[in-house]
Each structure stands twice: as C-alpha cells, then as structure tokens.
Amino acid sequence: MANLKEIRNRITSVSSTRQITSAMKMVSAAKLRRAQDAITQMRPYANKLKELLGNLSTNVDGDEGSIYAEHREVKRVLLIPITSNRGLAGAFNANIIKETNRIIKEKYAGKDITVLAIGKKADDYFKKTDYNIKGTTLPGKLDTLFDDLTFNRVSKVASKIMRAFEYKQFDEIVIIYNEFVNAAVQNVMVEQMMPIVANESDDSSNVASDYIYEPSKEFIVEELIPKSIKLQLFKALLDSHASEHGARMTAMHKATDNASDLINDLKLVYNKARQASITNEILEIVGGAEALND
Helix, strand or coil, X not given: CCCHHHHHHHHHHHHHHHHHHHHHHHHHHHHHHHHHHHHHHHHHHHHHHHHHHHHHHCCCCCCCCCHHHCCCCCCEEEEXXXXXXXXXXXXXXXXXXXXXXXXXXXXXXXXXXXXXXXXHHHHHHHCCCCCCCCCCCCCCCHHHHHHCCCHHHHHHHHHHHHHHHHCCCCCEEEEEEEEEEECCEEEEEEEEEEXXXXXXXXXXXXXXXXXXXXXXXXHXXXXXXXXXXXXXXXXXXXXXXXXXXXXXXXXXXHHHHHHHHHHHHHHHHHHHHHXXXXXXXHHHHHHHHHHHHC
C-alpha cells in the first residue's frame, strides 16, 4: 500500500485535473450554443438549394450545363477531411481520419489520391503520407479558417478548389466531416462536392418539371451552382465546428465524472492507510508499555 504522502499528492493532482476538465466543459458548452444556432439556421437553406440544383441538373443538356456538373472518368480524386485544430474531443478527429483511410483503400483503390486537410489534426496526420497536396492551385494553411469562420473566407477557399476541378486537376472531389446531430451524437458524412450529383428520386413532386425557372435554366445553373458549392463547404465546416464543441463537452463531462470517482476511491484508500498507520502506532505504544512493565 502506498504511503500517505503519495496518496495525498495523487488526490491533489486528480483534483486539479478535475478543475481543468470542468472548466473546459463549461467553455465548450458556451461555444456549442452559438455553433449549434449557426448550423441549424443554415441547414434548411443549404439542403433546399442543393435539392433544387440537383433537380435542375437532370434536365439541363450536357453542353449547356455547368462545368462543375461534368462527369469524367475518375482517375484523380481530391479528398477534403475536416477535423479540429485541438484534441480532447473523444473520437471526433479519429473517426474522420479512419473514414478517410477507409475510402482511400476501398472506394478509390488504385486512383491518384490527394488529401486537402482542413484542421490541424488531419493536416498533421496526412502531411506524413503520400497523399499530401499536389495541385498547384489548392489553398494552404486551412486550419486558420476556424479562427474566424465566415462565408466570405470559406468562399475564397472553395473558389480555389472549384478552379482545380475546372482545370481538370481532379475528376472527383469529396468532403468527409462530422454532421452535428446533438451534443452527444455526431455522424461521419461523406459528400461528393464535385461533380454535382443529380437527385435520383421516384417522388413525382420533386421532379424538375414542376419548377418554373426565370430567366432560364442555363442562367440559373451558371449563377447558382458556384454559390451552392461554396455553401456546401461552408455548411460542412459549420457542422464540424458544432460537432467539435459537442464532442469536447461530452468528453470533458465524462472526464470530470471519472476524476470525481477516482478521487472518492483515493480518499477511501487514504483513510484505510491512515487508519492502519494509527493502529500500528497504538500497537507499538502498547507493546512498549508492556515491555516496560515486564
């Protein structure tokens, strides 16, 4: 059994850790509220625009459609995993890295893969691999996006990615991110960013012929598809941002509870050790007194 001083030091150390995890939980909870409001307000608009343009692209001739809807033979693929810049968020970052590796090995085996990581955790992992940035027009230092996450900043990054697709540096571009469900649940999503995928629905209420387009389908395609692509990336970043704070808040909550349980166990061990020490001292005193009497 450890001596009393070691146990006291251990209790002090765990108590300090509990204070840190509790403070981090409160900070993440405050940030989560703002991030959650941002994504819940953005999601209906982004989903409806994506549905509208997906329906529209099914009835636009290939020669008149957007360059961003052009389907080619897939040889070069750009993967965009979105993680956080910081850890202590449970399996939040590991799930994205694991899913990206799975896609590379299973779906795009034998293809020329390039990974454009958003977030320091993914960047630190993939810059050590053979999938590092190869396109000359791709942006860099994307971990700074989370310092000020606005549509204008994201649209500049999206424009460079779109230009790379337009110049045929890549035949397919895919985003991998965590979709925010609630503070405790985040779903790993894999979305094709380019080329735009047409909606495949049997519901007659969703077909493109039910829409009246003004001035023309071609003009709407040319104007709205670039905006829709930028909005898709912005929505994925908002989802990941909210998911990060939710995952960190949950992880820090569990860490705080575990620290409290560990402190209780250590206090029990400390009390038992102290009681054993007192008992030994009493036995020594009694033994010494009896020796003197003899």
